[in-house]
Amino acid sequence: MNTGSIVQQSGIYKCTSCGNEITCVKGERAPPCAKCSGTTFKLVRATK
Template sequence: MPVFSRFRTGDVNPESGLFLCTGCGEIIPLSKGERFPPCADCGSTTWMMVALAGEAGRKYQTGTRSPVSGLFICTNCWGQIIPIARDEVFPPCASCKEGTDWQLIVSA
């Protein structure tokens, strides 16, 4: 099951993982076999898989060095996804122009 697959409310989840509401950025864990709910925050019915179960949603601040390579999403605007190599320093977000927490969505 590729990361970034999209699902709709009512679909049966084929793979345990973390899912991002494409409406507001809320992230929920959902187990295999469960049905996708509507978003409790904004009512959106579209979810995007952002991590498989077991991969942490660890957060790292702008200015700190990354201990892992991977793709990270800005937790401020939820609109910016950047690749970071191990030992690279997390930049400010190019979208919201601020220091932010970058959340690991998939390690490389």
């Protein structure tokens, strides 16, 4: 998942650059990483 894309699955995502974890909600646009401004994230744990 990249910053600016629509989140397809609500859950915890981890920044692939610094490892910071963010929470994303389905249907919203993914934000940039708050710590390093990274733009690529990997799903860690899906939530409802």
